[in-house]
Amino acid sequence: MSLDHILLGMLREPAAGYDLKKEFEGTGAHFWSAHLSQIYPTLGRMEERGWLDSRTEPSDRGPDRRVYRRTEAGERELARWLRAGPELDPPRLAYLGQLFHMGELEDLDATEAFLRELRGAFEARRSALESVEWAWSESCPDFPDGLSDEDFHAHATLRAGLRVLGARVAWCDETLERLDRRRRTHDHGDER
Amino acid sequence: MSLDHILLGMLREPAAGYDLKKEFEGTGAHFWSAHLSQIYPTLGRMEERGWLDSRTEPSDRGPDRRVYRRTEAGERELARWLRAGPELDPPRLAYLGQLFHMGELEDLDATEAFLRELRGAFEARRSALESVEWAWSESCPDFPDGLSDEDFHAHATLRAGLRVLGARVAWCDETLERLDRRRRTHDHGDER
DNA sequence: GATGTCATGTAATAAGTTACATGATTTG
DNA sequence: CAAATCATGTAACTTATTACATGACATC
Numbered sequence: 001m002s003l004d005h006i007l008l009g010m011l012r013e014p015a016a017g018y019d020l021k022k023e024f025e026g027t028g029a030h031f032w033s034a035h036l037s038q039i040y041p042t043l044g045r046m047e048e049r050g051w052l053d054s055r056t057e058p059s060d061r062g063p064d065r066r067v068y069r070r071t072e073a074g075e076r077e078l079a080r081w082l083r084a085g086p087e088l089d090p091p092r093l094a095y096l097g098q099l100f101h102m103g104e105l106e107d108l109d110a111t112e113a114f115l116r117e118l119r120g121a122f123e124a125r126r127s128a129l130e131s132v133e134w135a136w137s138e139s140c141p142d143f144p145d146g147l148s149d150e151d152f153h154a155h156a157t158l159r160a161g162l163r164v165l166g167a168r169v170a171w172c173d174e175t176l177e178r179l180d181r182r183r184r185t186h187d188h189g190d191e192r
Numbered sequence: 193m194s195l196d197h198i199l200l201g202m203l204r205e206p207a208a209g210y211d212l213k214k215e216f217e218g219t220g221a222h223f224w225s226a227h228l229s230q231i232y233p234t235l236g237r238m239e240e241r242g243w244l245d246s247r248t249e250p251s252d253r254g255p256d257r258r259v260y261r262r263t264e265a266g267e268r269e270l271a272r273w274l275r276a277g278p279e280l281d282p283p284r285l286a287y288l289g290q291l292f293h294m295g296e297l298e299d300l301d302a303t304e305a306f307l308r309e310l311r312g313a314f315e316a317r318r319s320a321l322e323s324v325e326w327a328w329s330e331s332c333p334d335f336p337d338g339l340s341d342e343d344f345h346a347h348a349t350l351r352a353g354l355r356v357l358g359a360r361v362a363w364c365d366e367t368l369e370r371l372d373r374r375r376r377t378h379d380h381g382d383e384r
Numbered sequence: 385g386a387t388g389t390c391a392t393g394t395a396a397t398a399a400g401t402t403a404c405a406t407g408a409t410t411t412g
Numbered sequence: 413c414a415a416a417t418c419a420t421g422t423a424a425c426t427t428a429t430t431a432c433a434t435g436a437c438a439t440c
Contacts, residue, residue, distance in 0.1 A: 002286040002289065003428090005290075006286070009290075012293070012296065018390070018391055028292070031289055032282075032286075033282040035428075037395095037430080038428060040394090041394090044393095059390070059391070060390090061389085061390060061437045062391050062392095062435085063390075063435070063436070078293070079297060082290055082294050082296070085309055086287040086309055086310050086313070089286060090224075090225040091222060092194075092223070092224055094278075095280060096222075096223035096224075097198045097201060097223055098273065099349050100220070101201030101204070101270070101345070102345050103340075105271060118278050118280075144370065145373060148295075149298065151295075152295065152370070152374065153291055153295040154295075156367045160288055160291075160363050163360070163363040163366075164356055167355040167356050171352050171356075175348045178337070178348075182344065195399075209421095227400075227401065228419090230401080232420070233421085234399095253418060253419095254408060254417075254418030255407070255408065256419080257418090257420090258420075
């Protein structure tokens with residue numbers, strides 16, 4: 001049931017479903033995502049429940065936009081969620097499930113390729129976040145202490161992404177090194 | 193569709209649904225979880241698809257056990273999945289969604305309490321993983337280089353958990369410090 | 385004139401959670 | 413004798429993905 005609340009939070013200013021999807025692709029990409037086909041019906045249900053209301057507006061280009069806004073009940077629900085303490089779901093990292101069982105292939109080259117691909121993906125995301133932070137620091141004097149309270153919170157979530165992705169990259173490197181050491185030491189597989 | 197493959201991997205040795213659930217609570221808790229009510233029908237579907245077969249065995253205590261085993265088709269499917277490259281799903285971290293919008297409460301005490309609770313939860317999980325690694329290192333001479341190839345992979349996933357949880361704890365500390373600095377510098381809210 | 389972005393949605397399917405139902409054996 | 417563990421499952425519901433459908437306007 002978190003998407004409801006995430007959307008509720010995003011509606012600090014009135015917005016259409018399409019806008020919210022964009023936000024999942026930009027800011028917020030490092031902690032949540034949803035398809036438009038999930039966002040539209042969810043907004044509809046939230047309106048029925050009285051957390052939102054909507055009006056239809058013409059668009060500059062393309063079809064009319066349905067713009068949603070939080071009601072007072074929505075504001076109360078958001079505050080309740082924020083004060084309810086952290087929502088900690090169990091992790092679901094399929095790639096670690098893969099790695100866990102990859103010994104069965106008896107092919108350390110496969111493991112190496114896997115880790116290199118992982119590293120590439122993590123490093124790409126990490127450096128993307130780093131650029132965001134860098135741009136932010138350029139446009140704000142006395143960064144990060146000079147941020148508004150609102151931006152302080154947004155920046156903190158970005159830091160979480162940076163820290164974790166940095167740790168994942170470092171872990172890939174550590175694991176690749178250990179893999180290499182194993183191969184050098186115990187003479188694996190490929191002797192003729 | 194990953195649960196199928198995760199279960200397929202876990203069935204290195206024949207096991208019942210109940211056993212697999214236990215594994216999600218112990219080893220593997222840091223990267224996946226599933227309820228029994230999801231595991232049982234999933235195993236059933238996998239048997240229909242021909243990836244598993246099963247036999248019924250009496251239990252030492254309690255009702256009969258339905259023990260599943262991978263078929264050859266199952267082994268092939270597992271190998272295919274492992275070689276298909278890392279499955280990288282978008283993250284879904286509700287607590288970061290909460291923090292992102294917590295500025296709206298205009299209550300830095302609430303943010304502080306939130307971060308402290310997060311830190312507690314992360315540190316608890318981190319130190320639990322650390323104990324697992326420590327026990328492992330005690331029982332294995334020349335740890336970690338002396339591990340079998342199988343255990344090397346399992347250990348690598350454990351290291352991933354340790355690294356990431358360490359990063360999350362450090363992030364909480366960094367954020368709490370910045371929060372403190374903000375309060376000392378800009379004189380927030382509670383002046384009389 | 386093809387491709388991309390803007391914009392909304394529905395339908396079908398898959399995945400995951402919560403609640404319900406049962407009953408034996410073990411441990412305190 | 414109460415509570416926990418062993419062990420299997422079904423049913424109802426919620427959440428998320430994939431596929432389908434539409435159509436205007438903008439850019440190359």
